[in-house]
Amino acid sequence: MKSLIPCLVLTALCALASVQAQTPGKVFTVDFNGDSVDANVGDGVCRDAGSHCSLRAAIDEANADPKTLDAILFGLPDPSVIDLTLGELGIASPITIVGPGPRRLTVQRSFAPGTPDFRIFHVLGWGSTIRGMTIKNGRITGALFGGGIYVEDYCSLDLTEVSVVNNFALYGGGIANWGYVNVTRSLFAGNRGNNQGGAIYNIRFPARTFRITDSTVTGNSAGVHGAISNDGTMLLVNDTITHNSADDLTTGIASYPEGTVTVLNSIIGSDTSPTLTSLGGAFISLGNNIITDARNSNGFVNGVNNDQVSNNNAIDPLLGPLMNNGGQTDTRALLAGSPAINAGNNCISTGNCSTNPPFRLNNDQRSGFARLNGAAVDVGAFEHNSTPVTGIISLSFGVFDRPARFAGSIAVLTDTLTLEKRYASLNPFGNGAFPNLPLHVYIFEIKSKREGLSIFPIVMDMNDFALQAPSAITVEPGISVKVKKD
Missing domain, CATH: 2.160.20 (Pectate Lyase C-like)
Known part of the structure; x- marks a missing residue:
């Protein structure tokens, strides 16, 4: 059995070069499970003729500006089916659909x-x-x-x-x-x-x-x-x-x-x-x-x-x-x-496999179920007798390249399951925090008052972070997360 994961502290180190490299994107929320086109593509608003935001309309808007990395979330009943009738969904810009x-x-x-x-x-x-x-x-x-x-x-x-x-x-x-x-x-x-x-x-x-x-x-x-x-x-x-x-x-x-x-x-x-x-x-x-x-x-x-x-x-x-x-x-x-069972190579848990590029697996196919459960990892997608990680974590972050320029900027963390938004104001040292987070998947943004300093939407999976504690994690070039237990 996996023990309860106590509150964790994560520190995101945000390099300014990465911050400036991407125009800040938008987050669209799909609230309609029908199939409809956007009423005014390029206006930055996901809205069809009936004032709904369909998945197709959200992709239309995201495709309209290829310079931005936009995110699309879903505010639909659980469960929901989006029935497509108008043809394929073409993704022509960098879009994160969660x-x-x-x-x-x-x-x-x-x-x-x-x-x-x-x-x-x-x-x-x-x-x-x-x-x-x-x-x-x-x-x-x-x-x-x-x-x-x-x-x-x-x-x-x-x-x-x-x-x-x-x-x-x-x-x-x-x-x-x-x-x-x-x-x-x-x-x-x-x-x-x-x-x-x-x-x-x-x-x-x-x-x-x-x-x-x-x-x-x-x-x-x-x-x-x-x-x-x-x-x-x-x-x-x-x-x-x-x-x-x-x-x-x-x-x-x-x-x-x-x-x-x-x-x-x-x-x-x-x-x-x-x-x-x-x-x-x-x-x-x-x-x-x-x-x-x-x-x-x-x-x-x-x-x-x-x-x-x-x-x-x-x-x-x-x-x-x-x-x-x-x-x-x-x-x-x-x-x-x-x-x-116990017949795999543990290099995938330590990150030193001879793959190109090398990488590390913390979960089995079921997110939140630890990949290593026993003397060695199992072969295949499923880890025998692994149990889900539980608990809450807290996320603290800081901008370390001339951080004073981010003072007063607002960080936004959106829960992709509940759509709950949490806000944190960066202090004069460029730091902020989000306490007591459920182990969900989130969209992280920093919205700066100064043009060119905002951080585009980034996906953060707290299940994955919890299984990596304590260690340093790179979530994007120039943006890393440092995990430790309280």
């Missing part, structure tokens, strides 16, 4: 008869984030990519705590990527790639990158390559990729010669088409993986790099059904006796 969680908010193509086929999100710019929602029922027919999400060439997207389910396309039923994608603590399930890549299609050119951590890819299907089809550069860390299917060739992951798939602490298999192979192509193992069917692939050898490898699904990872095991996305729990 929902209350996949169990609370679904964004979907309408199931109403006569609704045309379209995907849900089309990313046409750099630096966007989608967090805390279910993306569902996108459908692209013909020779097109990405039923749920399509990321264009040289564009980028971060997906955190998102469920991408029941989408359809020829290539990449869940998502197709020409750019740079980072997926964390998310679920891809029930997607169909009618040609290839049921869940994910990472499109050709090795420079295109796709990183997946603490996530589950399950129950997807395709003509070939039921879960993932990769032509680019892919990194898989602490993922569970299982129970996928294909009509031919590989049920799990195909790695084409043009690309690379690097794997650490992950479960691949078993799948639901036993006559087909789970893998195809060459892989790079960083160790501590469970591969149930290595036929038709190379890079995984039983006992080398602490990998557990078999053919024809001789190894059973002992996974439970896909279900709500806590957290915002469904997972497949490790059952008692699973060979994945």
